[in-house]
Amino acid sequence: MNDSAIETQADDGDLVLEYDLDAPPAQVWRAISIPEFREQWLPDGALADATPVSTVGGEEIRYRVRDDEPPFLESVVTFRIRPNEGGGSTLRIIHAPPDPRLTSAVPAANDDAPVLMRAA
Amino acid sequence: MVENDIFKALADPTRRAIFEKLAAGRMNASALRTGLDISQPAMSQHLAVLRGAGLVREEREGRFVNYEVDPDGLALIARWLAKYRAYWPARIDALKALLKDMDQ
Numbered sequence: 001m002n003d004s005a006i007e008t009q010a011d012d013g014d015l016v017l018e019y020d021l022d023a024p025p026a027q028v029w030r031a032i033s034i035p036e037f038r039e040q041w042l043p044d045g046a047l048a049d050a051t052p053v054s055t056v057g058g059e060e061i062r063y064r065v066r067d068d069e070p071p072f073l074e075s076v077v078t079f080r081i082r083p084n085e086g087g088g089s090t091l092r093i094i095h096a097p098p099d100p101r102l103t104s105a106v107p108a109a110n111d112d113a114p115v116l117m118r119a120a
Numbered sequence: 121m122v123e124n125d126i127f128k129a130l131a132d133p134t135r136r137a138i139f140e141k142l143a144a145g146r147m148n149a150s151a152l153r154t155g156l157d158i159s160q161p162a163m164s165q166h167l168a169v170l171r172g173a174g175l176v177r178e179e180r181e182g183r184f185v186n187y188e189v190d191p192d193g194l195a196l197i198a199r200w201l202a203k204y205r206a207y208w209p210a211r212i213d214a215l216k217a218l219l220k221d222m223d224q
Contacts, residue, residue, distance in 0.1 A: 013136060015201055017208050023219040031218055041214035071124055073200075091212075095204055097197070100128040 015095040021088050025081045028089045029058050032079050048074045048102075064102065065095070073098035122174060126196055129173035134158065135166050139175055139189070146179065146188035 021028055031037045035050060044050050048066040053076055055061050060080045067073045078094040130136050134156070141152060153163050167187060170176040175193035179186045 012133070013130065013197075015204055015208075017205075019212050021216065021219065023222075027219060027222060031215060031222065037218060037222070040218045042211055073123055073127060093208055095208070097130065097200065098123070098127040099131045100124040101131060 013097045015093075015097075017093040017095075019091045019093075020084055020086070021091055022086075023089060024087060025058065025083050025089045028081050028091060032081070033061050067098070073100065074102040075099065076102070123196055123200075125173040126175055126193055127200075129169050129175055130197075132166075132169075134162075135170055138163070138166055139170060142176060142187055142189050143194075146186045148184060148186050152187065 023031075031041070033052070033055065042063075046065060046068070048064040053062040053064055058081070060078060062076055062078045065075050065077050067075075075098040076096050078092075078096075080092040080094070082090050082092075084090045130139060137156060138152060141147075141156075149160070149163055149167065152167075153160065156163075158166075167176060167178075171178065173193065174190055176187050177190045179188060
């Protein structure tokens with residue numbers, strides 16, 4: 001298993017991380033895009049919205065992330081999947097700095113969404 | 121909130137370019153404009169926003185004003201980066217565990 005992450009510093013201040021995964025792209029895509037799977041490694045509580053900002057089937061998906069502490073800044077993270085040479089996948093995470101224009105002034109009143117406490 | 125002001129100020133590409141330029145070292149407004157297609161009044165306005173957000177501070181030397189990055193503002197950006205630099209590897213570990221489970 002290859003645990004190495006390559007980090008590149010983008011000019012626009014984005015945090016960019018790249019991982020090689022053993023699983024093939026189709027499987028990684030399911031783990032990232034299907035809510036039941038995604039929730040197991042990226043919980044709803046970390047997201048401002050469980051619905052993706054945008055989706056390019058099998059290749060790219062973007063979510064709105066919400067900070068877990070005041071002022072609860074919201075930012076957009078992009079996951080890009082492509083096949084690597086070993087039959088696995090390269091996952092690129094592009095996390096743009098918070099854009100306060102995204103942040104909703106009032107927390108969404110979702111009756112069906114329980115308040116999630118971060119486990120210690 | 122300070123973080124709000126900081127990230128709002130930097131959400132503008134021109135202001136981010138000015139800030140990145142200042143990160144290389146202090147300079148005055150006309151040196152800052154070199155290489156950036158921006159009028160003097162616009163530069164003043166951008167610098168005012170960056171100062172207001174606590175990202176840039178001005179140093180007066182007689183008739184001259186130099187601008188430099190405010191370390192306190194920079195520290196807040198660094199804190200955000202450090203947080204998610206640590207956050208994503210932990211999420212990826214959990215993703216890898218899930219991918220293994222899905223195989224079975």
